[in-house]
Amino acid sequence: MTMSKQAITGIAKQFGVRVRQQKKIRGGIYRIVTPRGRTFSLKRMPKGVARIRWVDRMLIRVRREGSLLAWRNPKMPEGRNTYQLSRKGEVFVLTPWILGRKPSPRNLADMRGCGAALARFHEAGRTALIGNFAYSQIGTWYATLRNRHRYIQNKMAKAKRNVFSLPINRFLKQHGAEIMRYSRQAEALLNSSEYNNCRRNPRKHGVLCHGDGGPSNFILNDEGTYLIDFETLHVDLRAYDLYRIIYNSCKDYQWDFSIAKAILDGYRQVTTLNKSEYKLICAWLRFPFSTFLVLSPFKRIPFTMKRLRWALDSERRIGPFLQELDEYAASHSS
Incomplete structure (x- = not known):
């Protein structure tokens, strides 16, 4: 819209900010520049x-x-109000526009910085959740994977009925x-x-998770590595956030x-990981998520032959990738 x-x-203006310039970044995100040159993100x-x-x-x-x-x-x-509403009742937040650059998966130092920033976020998030444990998705993993499995299955059934091209x-x-x-x-x-044990003890294992970590949700500058975009913030296991950043960075x-x-x-420069957490990462990575995205009504990844071939190639490459992850886990786990 x-x-x-x-x-x-x-x-x-509801946030007390005058606008000299504005630019739409993508749907629902605008860069705002004030008369004094200060820059904000209105989202x-x-x-x-x-x-x-x-x-x-939490943040x-x-x-x-x-x-x-x-x-x-x-x-x-400008930060006195958590949010403001549009005339249509939409919720908007105003945050600082962080100057810097997005990390590149081709730059391994960038990726190490992102990993360390995520670990610091998780460590701080444990403290933040004390007495405020809410919006947990720890118990939803089976349901999510099964629902996505059925969705793909239904698309395959439609193909057998020659519904598509x-x-x-x-x-x-x-x-x-x-x-x-x-x-x-x-x-x-x-x-x-060890997932069943984790979901039976969510307060013991849960942390604050970004929910969609990847190169587009970090900004690097002289101060360090910033996390941005928190609409997917929730409580989950650390492995889920690590899966998301690995998927988004490697696909x-x-x-x-x-x-x-x-x-x-x-x-691991910040904190340790155990063997069970690596296995949880593997479970999410093995699901054919790229194919699921192509088959879904997801505008950024169209339902085309080119994208279907890309997705299948991705799923096939994950097999050897998981073998390397297993080897890494064997020598780098607590």
């Missing part, structure tokens, strides 16, 4: 007010522990069994892990294990 410049200016949050207030409490606590975050500073005039129908018929096998392997890995780089190794090395 496109908003007018006047509407954006009006929302910024629509797809969550309710209660969730945003919880996110705000302010985490920042007190030293994590670098793009979030409001309540001591500044001839090339797509043929491709899914030819490779459907292989794709579904990867999905079953993911659930088998989860079954053989477009032929699953080069050196990228994942750098992330994990950086993480």
Whole structure:
């Protein structure tokens, strides 16, 4: 949904910020420049007010522990309000625009920095959750994987009925069994892990998780490595956040294990990981998520033959990648 410049200016004004320039970055995200040259991010949050207030409490606590975050500073005039509502009732937050660059998966030092920043976030998040354990997704892993499995299964059934174009129908018929096998392997890995113990003891194992870590959600500058974009913030296991950053960093780089190794090395500079956590990461990585995204109504990844081939190549590369991850885990776990 496109908003007018006047509407954006009006929302910024509610935060006490005058707008000299504005630029739409993507849907719901705008860069705001004030007459004095200060720069902010005005972002629509797809969550309710209660969730945003919880996110705000958690992030302010985490920042007190030293994590670098793009979030409001309540001591500044523009940071006095957690959120503001548009005329249509949409929730917007105003955060500092962090100057710097996005990390590159080709730069292993960048990836180590991201791993260390995520670890510091998790360590600070444990403290932040004391007495405020909410929005946990620790118990949802089986349901999520099974729902996605059924979704892919339904698409394969449609291909057998020739619902799609001839090339797509043929491709899914030819490779459907292989794709579904990867999905079953993911659930088998989860079954053989310590997941059930974790979900029975969520307060013991849960941490504050970013939810969608990857190169696009970190900013590097002279101060260090910042985390940005917190609409997916929730409580989960550390392994889920590590899976997300590894997936998002490796999927477009032929699953080069050196990228994942750098992330994990950086993480381990701050804290240790145990063998069961590596297995949980493997379970998520083995699920054919790239194929799921192509088959889903996800605008950024269209349902085309080119993308289907890309996804299948990705799923196949994950097998050898997981073998390397197992070897890494054997020598780098507590």
